[in-house]
Amino acid sequence: MFHTFLIKYGEIGIKGNNRHVFEDALAKQVRLRLAHVNGEFEIRKERGRIYVECGGGWDEEETVSALTRVFGIVGICPVHTYPLTEIGELRARMVEYVKEEHPDSTASFKVKARRVNKEYPHESMEIDAELGEAILMACPKMHVDVHHPDILFDLEIRDRVYVYSKVIPGPGGMPVGSNGSAMRCLSGGIDSPVAGWMIAKRGVKIDAVYFHAPPYTSERAKQKVIDLAKAVARYTGPIRLHVVNFTDIQLAIYDTCPHEELTIIMRRFMMRIAEHFARKDGDLGIVTGESIGQVASQTMQSLITTNAAVSMPVYRPLIGFDKSEIVDIAKQIDTYETSILPYEDCCTIFVAKHPVTKPVTEIIERSEAKLKGQIEELVETAIRTTETFTVRPE
Numbered sequence: 001m002f003h004t005f006l007i008k009y010g011e012i013g014i015k016g017n018n019r020h021v022f023e024d025a026l027a028k029q030v031r032l033r034l035a036h037v038n039g040e041f042e043i044r045k046e047r048g049r050i051y052v053e054c055g056g057g058w059d060e061e062e063t064v065s066a067l068t069r070v071f072g073i074v075g076i077c078p079v080h081t082y083p084l085t086e087i088g089e090l091r092a093r094m095v096e097y098v099k100e101e102h103p104d105s106t107a108s109f110k111v112k113a114r115r116v117n118k119e120y121p122h123e124s125m126e127i128d129a130e131l132g133e134a135i136l137m138a139c140p141k142m143h144v145d146v147h148h149p150d151i152l153f154d155l156e157i158r159d160r161v162y163v164y165s166k167v168i169p170g171p172g173g174m175p176v177g178s179n180g181s182a183m184r185c186l187s188g189g190i191d192s193p194v195a196g197w198m199i200a201k202r203g204v205k206i207d208a209v210y211f212h213a214p215p216y217t218s219e220r221a222k223q224k225v226i227d228l229a230k231a232v233a234r235y236t237g238p239i240r241l242h243v244v245n246f247t248d249i250q251l252a253i254y255d256t257c258p259h260e261e262l263t264i265i266m267r268r269f270m271m272r273i274a275e276h277f278a279r280k281d282g283d284l285g286i287v288t289g290e291s292i293g294q295v296a297s298q299t300m301q302s303l304i305t306t307n308a309a310v311s312m313p314v315y316r317p318l319i320g321f322d323k324s325e326i327v328d329i330a331k332q333i334d335t336y337e338t339s340i341l342p343y344e345d346c347c348t349i350f351v352a353k354h355p356v357t358k359p360v361t362e363i364i365e366r367s368e369a370k371l372k373g374q375i376e377e378l379v380e381t382a383i384r385t386t387e388t389f390t391v392r393p394e
Ligand code: ATP
Pocket: 184, 185, 186, 187, 188, 189, 190, 191, 192, 193, 209, 210, 211, 212, 270, 287, 288, 289, 290, 294, 295, 345, 346, 347
């Protein structure tokens, strides 16, 4: 049985010193994730490779499942290691490996050895030929194809011999924390959990803000958002969540502003408060689950007006996605089933029948001006009474 994984990561585009930063960040994320998994793990960085050594009652399925949720990992390879022996003995080990991992195979193959330990008395090509021949003799149904092999036997000759031929796909991306942090506007819908996941996949640590409107929105709606944050935290690690009581702000807008402008004005206040917490948390941007044309508040004109409320960049990773594409990702990352639970959202409570689809920022600002004198205190109170806590993966 193997007890080592070789972690493959996307090296393209990581140059010079950045490579060490990337590797350190990745090793750290692997360590953090495996801290919650049964077993003992040693994470080793060695000449451009990261290895995970597993022991102490570890479970293969659980360990692989945890590793497939670490951004930055492109592939997870179960590795068998053997003592470094003379070539005859190595041939026997290789045959043993093939019979164990690919029993009765009729596939084509290629052996590719890398001699990292230059003291080993055979060159890489010689090792390839020796081991290829040994496999052919022991497994006559297999054949060699050096251009498009079904199975590639990778060997690394180090202080020991490492052999692997299977690659379990990882999520790709970059290690969380290697690209700063951002504030995600998290609702109970399908889109915003996916948006957060996508930004985190690029190495961004995410905080989150949720606006609720009790008693119009229920505790169950809030719990749903916490559950969604938990689901995404399985990929990102702990998420700091701010729960803002938005009721009085919404009521003031409802009482004072034209009803067809309610949603857009409400969204502008959400953005302002999100920006406040983003600055407090040291975040470099705001993330939403908006996509062009999905609803009235997501037309190009509406997005201009929403952006105009804040000076921080607003990132919308789903901007060009169709709903069905977003749903596919939501299913893949296990947020979909929670997202479709039918609890109310504060955005859907005070909606107009015919919301503006092409708002003009100056006109919206004029409507907002009517809130002067009351809204400042309401915003201040909403910020002051915000409940902040950390959501951890289960
Ligand atoms: P989702 O977009 O998450 O599926 P939705 O489609 O119901 O939910 P929209 O009305 O499309 O939400 O809102 C667009 C974006 O605004 C959301 O993706 C989210 O980033 C943000 N947002 C909406 N409602 C809230 C809320 N109650 N709290 C925090 N952010 C919100």
